[in-house]
Amino acid sequence: MQQRKIILGVAASDAHAVANHLIAHALRGIGYTVVNLGTCTPVEEFAEACREHPDAEAVVIGSLNGHIHEDLRDLAATKAEGAIRCPVIVGGNLSVGSKKDPAALERLYRLGVDRIVNDPAALPAVLDELRATRPVAEPLLAVS
Amino acid sequence: MTSKIVLLGADRAGEAPHSVPGAESLPPLEESVAYVRALGKPTAAQVLQDARESGRVAIQPRCGVGGHEEMKALLRDLEAQAAPDILTLTIDAHTRLKRFEQALRTLNRDPRDLNGYPLVTHGWQRGRDLNESVAAPLEIRHGSPDARALFDVSVASGITSFEGGGISYNLPYSKAVPIAESLAAWEDVDRVCGRLAELGLIIDRELFGTLTAVLVPPSISLAISVVEAVLAARAGVRCISVAYPQSGHLVQDVAALRTIPLLARRYLPEGVQVHAVFHEFMGVFPRGRGHAEDLIFYGALVARLGGASKLITKTYQEAYGIPDTRANVEGLRLASRANSPLLDFVAVDADRVAEEQQWILAEVADIVEPLLEQPDLKAAVAQALERGTLDIPFSASRYAKSEIIPKRDAEGAIRYLSAGSLPLSRRALRRNDELLRRSEAGGADPGLGSLLADLTGDINYFLTLFGESDREGTS
Numbered sequence: 001m002q003q004r005k006i007i008l009g010v011a012a013s014d015a016h017a018v019a020n021h022l023i024a025h026a027l028r029g030i031g032y033t034v035v036n037l038g039t040c041t042p043v044e045e046f047a048e049a050c051r052e053h054p055d056a057e058a059v060v061i062g063s064l065n066g067h068i069h070e071d072l073r074d075l076a077a078t079k080a081e082g083a084i085r086c087p088v089i090v091g092g093n094l095s096v097g098s099k100k101d102p103a104a105l106e107r108l109y110r111l112g113v114d115r116i117v118n119d120p121a122a123l124p125a126v127l128d129e130l131r132a133t134r135p136v137a138e139p140l141l142a143v144s
Numbered sequence: 145m146t147s148k149i150v151l152l153g154a155d156r157a158g159e160a161p162h163s164v165p166g167a168e169s170l171p172p173l174e175e176s177v178a179y180v181r182a183l184g185k186p187t188a189a190q191v192l193q194d195a196r197e198s199g200r201v202a203i204q205p206r207c208g209v210g211g212h213e214e215m216k217a218l219l220r221d222l223e224a225q226a227a228p229d230i231l232t233l234t235i236d237a238h239t240r241l242k243r244f245e246q247a248l249r250t251l252n253r254d255p256r257d258l259n260g261y262p263l264v265t266h267g268w269q270r271g272r273d274l275n276e277s278v279a280a281p282l283e284i285r286h287g288s289p290d291a292r293a294l295f296d297v298s299v300a301s302g303i304t305s306f307e308g309g310g311i312s313y314n315l316p317y318s319k320a321v322p323i324a325e326s327l328a329a330w331e332d333v334d335r336v337c338g339r340l341a342e343l344g345l346i347i348d349r350e351l352f353g354t355l356t357a358v359l360v361p362p363s364i365s366l367a368i369s370v371v372e373a374v375l376a377a378r379a380g381v382r383c384i385s386v387a388y389p390q391s392g393h394l395v396q397d398v399a400a401l402r403t404i405p406l407l408a409r410r411y412l413p414e415g416v417q418v419h420a421v422f423h424e425f426m427g428v429f430p431r432g433r434g435h436a437e438d439l440i441f442y443g444a445l446v447a448r449l450g451g452a453s454k455l456i457t458k459t460y461q462e463a464y465g466i467p468d469t470r471a472n473v474e475g476l477r478l479a480s481r482a483n484s485p486l487l488d489f490v491a492v493d494a495d496r497v498a499e500e501q502q503w504i505l506a507e508v509a510d511i512v513e514p515l516l517e518q519p520d521l522k523a524a525v526a527q528a529l530e531r532g533t534l535d536i537p538f539s540a541s542r543y544a545k546s547e548i549i550p551k552r553d554a555e556g557a558i559r560y561l562s563a564g565s566l567p568l569s570r571r572a573l574r575r576n577d578e579l580l581r582r583s584e585a586g587g588a589d590p591g592l593g594s595l596l597a598d599l600t601g602d603i604n605y606f607l608t609l610f611g612e613s614d615r616e617g618t619s
Contacts, residue, residue: 015540017356017358017538017539017540018358018538018599018600018603019596021537021538021539021546021549022549022592022595022596022599023592024546025547025549025562026592026595028547036542036546037542038319038539038540038541038542039319039540040319119593120592120593120596121591121592121593123592
């Protein structure tokens with residue numbers, strides 16, 4: 001049976017390692033292969049990992065320092081080039097300050113984020129849902 | 145000082161970036177050995193030996209600023225006001241990563257933008273100037289996976305203690321430096337220590353057992369240090385300081401410190417001097433000055449009870465960033481109070497410490513002995529890190545699997561919630577399980593959400609203890 005695989009990492013300007021390692025640990029515990037790129041990962045490194053692992057179901061990016069918008073500035077262009085084809089999930093502490101701003105989340109969707117997950121415990125269900133609703137024809141097979 | 149100052153002219157900022165500034169002008173090792181002898185101060189190794197023999201804990205701060213005169217003033221102020229046994233040059237982040245040109249540019253623009261002293265850029269003559277300005281020996285503290293250029297300048301500066309190691313200065317600090325590279329670079333450093341020992345100068349090589357500073361189980365810290373110490377001793381190092389970070393649990397910390405001489409006897413050749421060094425709590429520090437000072441004094445008492453040769457201090461400003469001189473002085477003075485002869489009545493449950501020690505020894509043996517049997521230890525270490533049979537929690541580097549999940553038990557001691565692929569015995573794994581289950585109400589497998597919350601609680605252990613826990617975690 002083929003193992004389910006995800007690419008995991010923390011946004012480029014962010015060195016918070018604990019949640020990253022715990023999420024990797026939890027997903028491995030339920031059978032995922034986790035390609036963990038760790039802390040301080042720029043968008044181009046996520047894209048590189050997508051090229052190396054075309055079977056990855058999703059890219060999961062954590063951010064705790066409030067700089068996610070700046071860190072993901074190149075995401076839309078990277079997706080448009082086709083360098084990241086799988087869904088991008090973002091979670092963590094997504095805007096600076098204690099008040100959460102709906103406009104900030106909207107900006108993330110415009111940058112090319114597919115899902116925003118506030119509770120890491122919800123990740124497995126979100127991954128299942130994305131897998132169930134992905135396009136039937138795998139565009140990856142045509143190009144790779 | 146000579147009038148020709150290496151590398152300060154703005155005209156040199158555009159030089160080819162590959163050259164190590166000042167490298168061509170380094171004096172031969174023999175000259176540096178003679179310089180240290182004529183310097184009129186003890187080496188760090190001598191200070192550590194004296195501390196051990198007199199039964200007191202040597203005290204040392206962290207300190208480093210970018211400008212030369214500012215650094216000199218800082219060292220002199222700390223010495224005049226707190227008289228630490230050993231002083232530190234904390235090195236800036238550019239130099240740690242061999243970005244000497246950036247260090248130079250920043251130095252010329254505004255030295256205050258550097259988070260430490262760029263010794264390679266300032267050059268060895270200025271290193272000697274710092275050395276001559278205080279009576280205490282100096283140690284270089286940094287975080288470089290490849291510290292060869294920094295070490296050469298350090299030796300030429302007559303500095304007799306140098307922190308780091310091929311594992312402990314790679315995995316917590318670098319994301320993508322192959323472990324074979326950092327091990328080879330540190331072997332070069334250790335070989336030079338061996339040559340210097342032959343010439344009569346003992347360099348104290350301190351290993352950074354603190355690692356990522358987040359909930360590091362004692363057997364992981366000590367296992368990594370044993371491996372680095374064996375490699376260092378084989379390369380010729382004659383004085384090794386094994387640093388262990390305060391977990392916060394009295395019995396566990398005293399046991400870990402008292403295990404260091406036992407590990408030395410078991411795994412290191414005779415003739416290698418080994419010292420236990422205690423790092424005051426390296427995790428999330430309380431903000432209230434009184435709380436922070438409680439923790440600083442408690443740490444210093446633990447170092448005394450554990451028989452450490454040296455203590456690296458913290459300050460009441462730890463929660464806010466790099467401390468000012470005043471706070472650094474206060475931290476040193478407070479820590480040194482724990483050396484008071486009045487405190488002989490402070491004791492720790494010897495039976496509990498002995499029991500904990502046996503478990504630490506057994507866990508370290510499980511981890512290191514399969515490696516030490518291999519003919520090529522460096523290759524064995526790289527392979528073990530790849531497989532997870534040697535591992536650290538919360539690694540910054542991809543070259544460790546980081547499958548270990550630590551957790552505090554009901555008493556606050558750090559245990560393995562998951563030991564990953566570490567080759568721990570069934571007995572040891574069972575004990576870790578039992579100690580952690582005892583701390584949970586239901587004993588059920590926690591979900592990811594509650595695991596994150598629990599770990600955040602463990603990381604913020606002292607905030608909770610002091611009633612400061614409404615603050616967000618910083619992990």
